[in-house]
Amino acid sequence: xxxxxxxxxxxxxxxxxxxxxxxxxxxxxxxxxxxxxxxxxxxxxxxxxxxxxxxxxxxxxxxxxxxxxxxxxxxxxxxxxxxxxxxxxxxxxxxxxxxxxxxxxxxxxxxxxxxxxxxxxxxxxxxxxxxxxxxxxxxxxxxxxxxxxxxxxxxxxxxxxxxxxxxxxxxxxxxxxxxxxxxxxxxxxxxxxxxxxxxxxxxxxxxxxxxxxxxxxxxxxxxxxxxxxxxxxxxxxxxxxxxxxxxxxxxxxxxxxxxxxxxxxxxxxxxxxxxxxxxxxxxxxxxxxxxxxxxxxxxxxxxxxxxxxxxxxxxxxxxxxxxxxxxxxxxxxxxxxxxxxxxxxxxxxxxxxxxxxxxxxxxxxxxxxxxxxxxxxxxxxxxxxxxxxxxxxxxxxxxxxxxxxxxxxxxxxxxxxxxxxxxxxxxxxxxxxxxxxxxxxxxxxxxxxxxxxxxxxxxxxxxxxxxxxxxxxxxxxxxxxxxxxxxxxxxxxxxxxxxxxxxxxxxxxxxxxxxxxxxxxxxxxxxxxxxxxxxxxxxxxxxxxxxxxxxxxxxxxxxxxxxxxxxxxxxxxxxxxxxxxxxxxxxxxxxxxxxxxxxxxxxxxxxxxxxxxxxxxxxxxxxxxxxxxxxxxxxxxxxxxxxxxxxxxxxxxxxxxxxxxxxxxxxx
Numbered sequence: 001x002x003x004x005x006x007x008x009x010x011x012x013x014x015x016x017x018x019x020x021x022x023x024x025x026x027x028x029x030x031x032x033x034x035x036x037x038x039x040x041x042x043x044x045x046x047x048x049x050x051x052x053x054x055x056x057x058x059x060x061x062x063x064x065x066x067x068x069x070x071x072x073x074x075x076x077x078x079x080x081x082x083x084x085x086x087x088x089x090x091x092x093x094x095x096x097x098x099x100x101x102x103x104x105x106x107x108x109x110x111x112x113x114x115x116x117x118x119x120x121x122x123x124x125x126x127x128x129x130x131x132x133x134x135x136x137x138x139x140x141x142x143x144x145x146x147x148x149x150x151x152x153x154x155x156x157x158x159x160x161x162x163x164x165x166x167x168x169x170x171x172x173x174x175x176x177x178x179x180x181x182x183x184x185x186x187x188x189x190x191x192x193x194x195x196x197x198x199x200x201x202x203x204x205x206x207x208x209x210x211x212x213x214x215x216x217x218x219x220x221x222x223x224x225x226x227x228x229x230x231x232x233x234x235x236x237x238x239x240x241x242x243x244x245x246x247x248x249x250x251x252x253x254x255x256x257x258x259x260x261x262x263x264x265x266x267x268x269x270x271x272x273x274x275x276x277x278x279x280x281x282x283x284x285x286x287x288x289x290x291x292x293x294x295x296x297x298x299x300x301x302x303x304x305x306x307x308x309x310x311x312x313x314x315x316x317x318x319x320x321x322x323x324x325x326x327x328x329x330x331x332x333x334x335x336x337x338x339x340x341x342x343x344x345x346x347x348x349x350x351x352x353x354x355x356x357x358x359x360x361x362x363x364x365x366x367x368x369x370x371x372x373x374x375x376x377x378x379x380x381x382x383x384x385x386x387x388x389x390x391x392x393x394x395x396x397x398x399x400x401x402x403x404x405x406x407x408x409x410x411x412x413x414x415x416x417x418x419x420x421x422x423x424x425x426x427x428x429x430x431x432x433x434x435x436x437x438x439x440x441x442x443x444x445x446x447x448x449x450x451x452x453x454x455x456x457x458x459x460x461x462x463x464x465x466x467x468x469x470x471x472x473x474x475x476x477x478x479x480x481x482x483x484x485x486x487x488x489x490x491x492x493x494x495x496x497x498x499x500x501x502x503x504x505x506x507x508x509x510x511x512x513x514x515x516x517x518x519x520x521x522x523x524x525x526x527x528x529x530x531x532x533x534x535x536x537x538x539x540x541x542x543x544x545x546x547x548x549x550x551x552x553x554x555x556x557x558x559x560x561x562x563x564x565x566x567x568x569x570x571x572x573x574x575x576x577x578x579x580x581x582x583x584x585x586x587x588x589x590x591x592x593x594x595x596x597x598x599x600x601x602x603x604x605x606x607x608x609x610x611x612x613x614x615x616x617x618x619x620x621x622x623x624x625x626x627x628x629x630x631x632x633x634x635x636x637x638x639x640x641x642x643x644x645x646x647x648x649x650x651x652x653x654x655x656x657x658x659x660x661x662x663x664x665x666x667x668x
Contacts, residue, residue, distance in 0.1 A: 137207025311353025417490025564659025
């Protein structure tokens with residue numbers, strides 16, 4: 001029985017066709033034999049022709065399949081299955097043009113089927129039509145937004161039913177499912193697996209902008225900055241004119257220390273659309289880091305002009321330290337708090353930023369009771385938004401001290417990367433570490449970088465091996481490291497930080513204060529690195545940290561008792577370090593630096609094995625980018641005004657004094 005109509009057949013043939021189709025997956029040779037037998041009785045039967053071609057493809061005979069499918073498509077050009085198979089066979093035999101033609105017809109017939117778009121994108125790339133391929137990928141992503149399983153998985157993920165969301169997607173490997181699985185893994189805390197999945201999604205659909213955007217953010221989290229920049233640059237080439245792509249690229253440039261490049265992006269965005277408070281604020285941050293204070297102030301002022309309730313922009317102004325917010329600013333911030341109190345959405349970040357800003361403005365106005373009240377309210381609100389267990393942290397520090405004893409270190413023997421390049425400046429925030437960095441970066445042999453997260457990332461990875469049950473405790477994990485392991489870890493640190501070194505100077509600074517927790521690890525993996533401990537009067541240091549809102553990382557700083565206990569843990573561990581490794585750490589007392597900068601700088605350089613250079617005493621002339629809360633202060637000569645500011649607030653600092661205990665009484 002012959003037919004040239006659509007894919008259908010008389011009812012008696014259906015069982016035979018069904019039997020042939022069932023053999024396609026596991027026995028394509030049998031499927032081909034059955035289809036051929038049908039065609040002997042029903043010459044040209046479209047369903048049998050399709051099954052035969054499908055079987056030929058599965059048997060590796062794609063050229064034969066393509067010939068038969070091309071003929072079939074001339075009469076069945078509106079049958080999606082025929083077009084799909086023809087596209088696959090044409091692709092496998094290298095006929096990209098025929099594959100594109102079939103897929104273009106298929107996507108016109110079924111625009112809501114994502115797989116057709118993704119396959120079309122791949123063929124278009126083979127043909128060098130990258131722009132069209134990108135748009136095809138975007139169309140595939142758009143089509144997948146109607147995929148019920150994806151929608152159900154996304155809903156489950158948003159409702160924190162992560163295991164259920166994962167089950168809904170386990171059997172899938174299409175780009176949207178891979179990206180969503182990556183986000184599920186990320187929310188589960190498995191960032192390594194998340195990266196793998198999202199990288200697969202981007203490889204399968206290079207025009208999947210949302211997946212590449214997410215990939216950049218994951219790479220930023222893991223410190224893979226060069227890779228993040230590559231993907232951010234690609235994202236900027238998207239046919240979709242999305243300003244968020246430019247903002248993401250600017251964020252990567254900021255992390256890489258290219259503040260000027262970030263400024264150029266922000267300024268270009270504002271030139272076309274000036275009423276963007278977030279972009280003005282970002283521009284202000286970059287300008288501040290470059291030392292362009294007047295321009296930074298203007299940018300922050302523009303941000304609050306366009307959004308008066310923008311707490312972070314107000315705090316950025318206050319945090320310049322050299323800017324005084326006047327009575328009109330105070331009134332504007334109080335109005336902003338009133339406005340926020342009447343809004344239904346969650347604006348807690350704006351609220352606590354405004355309290356910190358008002359605290360600074362009122363402190364500058366010498367209204368200390370009102371200033372403390374605002375600092376206190378800002379800290380109390382912020383404390384509810386962060387996780388910090390003071391008892392657990394104290395226990396971790398004690399375990400570290402108990403591990404890195406003199407006998408333990410001696411028993412490790414040789415090992416570690418011998419490079420003398422790094423200079424670690426550790427301590428607490430607000431203890432003078434930025435001042436030391438600025439002084440040293442003026443030396444001809446030392447390059448200043450920024451607060452680098454790389455040692456903390458290595459330490460966290462080692463700790464995860466304990467958390468996952470590979471080792472009984474931290475000590476056992478450290479004991480397991482061979483000399484070669486320690487050398488490899490030291491070399492990894494140098495590799496990770498190399499992107500921040502631009503000058504070719506032999507030494508560079510890592511000024512992440514929290515690295516005081518890892519001095520023992522530094523000794524084992526970088527035995528010739530230099531370590532500096534920046535220390536300041538405990539009341540002055542802790543109060544200054546408590547009234548400072550940090551962008552990230554310092555979760556201990558929002559409660560007077562917490563920060564006091566943190567300071568005690570730090571001092572205790574550093575005392576143990578001094579006992580276990582005498583002379584390994586050079587301590588710089590901030591008050592002594594203020595009182596005798598030439599003498600302290602000379603002693604510091606001598607410890608580092610560097611010759612004295614007069615330029616180190618003129619540090620405020622250095623135009624390098626500075627990315628900390630003290631950025632503007634270190635652009636001025638050393639001043640004494642801040643030494644005793646805490647005393648204005650002494651009546652309210654009882655909890656801090658009590659938490660510090662013997663550390664305070666034994667300060668001198």
